[in-house]
Structure formats: C-alpha cells, structure tokens
Amino acid sequence: MTPQKKATVVSSSVAAVLTLMKLVIGIASGSVAVLASAVDSVLDMFVSIFNYFAISNSEKPADKTFNYGRGKIEALASVIEGTIITISGLFLLYQAITKAIDGSVSQYLDISIYVMIMSLIITVSLVVYLNGVAKRTNSMVIKADALHYKTDVFSNVAVLSSLLLVTFTGYEIIDVFVGGGIALYIIYSAYELIHDGVLVLLDRAVDSELVSKIEEIIKENNKVNAYHLLKTREAANQTFVEVHLVFDCIITLMEAHRASDSIENKIKKLDKKRDWIINIHMDPYDDFKINDMNH
Incomplete structure (x- = not known):
C-alpha cells in the first residue's frame, strides 16, 4: 500500500471515531458548536473514503484509453471535496441561525468538554501525520x-472555548456565534481547495520559479541555439514539460539527442519528488513562427 493510500485509510478511520464521539454528544447536548464539529467529521469520513478511491485510480498507469494516466482525478477530488465542505458550512450556518431564533439551551456541557479535548488531541496528531505524507509524496489529495x-483543529479549539465560556457564563449566544463562525471559516477554507483543483484541471503551468530554472538549464547547454514553445503542467505528482530545442542544421542526430538527454536529466534533478514527464522536440532551424501560427 502506497503512503497516500495508507494516509487516506488512517484519516477515514480517525474521522469515523471522531464522528461517533461528536455526533452522540452534539445531538444529546443541543450545542450548535459541537453539532457543527460532528457534521464536519461526518463529511471528513466520507471525503477521506472518496480520496482513497481517487488515489487508487490516479495511480493506475497510462493505457490506450488514458494515454497520460489518470492524475487529474486528484484535482477533481479536490474540487468535489471543496464543494462538499462548502455545503456543510452552509448547513451549519443555518443551524446556528435556527438556534439563535429558537433560544434552545445546551445540555451535558461537562461531557462535551471532555469529548472536544480528546478530539483536539487526535486531530492535531492526524494533521502532523498527513502533512508529513503530503511533503513526501506531493499528493494534492493528501494536501487537501x-x-x-487543519481547519478542524481551529474549529475544535473554538468549540472547546465556546463550551467553557457557556459553562462559566451561561450565555448560550456564545455557542451560536462560535458555531456560525466555524461555518463561515469552513466555507472560506473550501475556496482554496476548489481554486487549486480547478487550475490543475485547466492545465495551469508550474510556478514561475521552477519554469525559470528549466529555462536556465536549457540556456546553459552550448549545443542549443534557441528554444520555444516551452509548456508545463501538473497532474497529481506528475509534472509535464514540453519544449522545442533549436540546434545547428549540421549537428548529428546523436549529438542533438545527447544534448536533449543532458537537459532532461538536469530538469529531473530540480525536484526528485516529482515524477517528470519530459517531451523534447528537436528542430534543425528556428520554426517558432510557423509553430506559433499552428498553435
């Protein structure tokens, strides 16, 4: 089992445990803040399960149907996850408004506080673990x-603070404000997931700093007279690079091929965590204007 798959199994299992704990207490206590955290954990569980299947499919090798592999499934999963998070945030906001209107009172505050302390410890440990896997694998799904x-950590702290304040002050409006605040924060946090996922689906180029390093490697090779149509994109942990290199028309194919291999190997060393897919087109003269018209 790959580290990515293992991470989704761990996060799904943790989410299931947290869901059971919070849902029971949230319903019993009537606290909007605890219920908000419980609903978020339910979504965490389903999203993590979905991520497992997304990663399983994205890791499948290229075939006759998917010539470039299925790496974009991770970006699609990120968009879906962000959408689900947004919907959950809107639901929790509705719950907070409803409690503010009804004026209902929270119950079992002591037990709720203990449950949220346990939840906070478990969630912090999970975030540390997932961040480690994300750094090692560069997986968009695990980053998401x-x-x-990570947003759950902040929401858990907020819920715990809310419960403590309601216990000592008796002001139920605190629970409403905290629950509503968490809902808004959840909606805000979902934007980045949707934004990044959509950009990958639209074949956004890699960051400009990495593109500059690729250009420097090409310029440093004395066999290359010029280059054009440099294109980059990402899908899961794969980074695609395409470029046209211009050589002297009298150079042998062997020499041009060796120069291309040298450039390709140097590009791959820029980030060894990435799975580089590099396609170099060798030109005997600068046909940029012709190619530019065709593209």
Missing part, C-alpha cells in the same frame, strides 16, 4: 486532506 483537518 491535511488542510481540511
């Missing part, structure tokens, strides 16, 4: 999962 659970 880590970000999601």
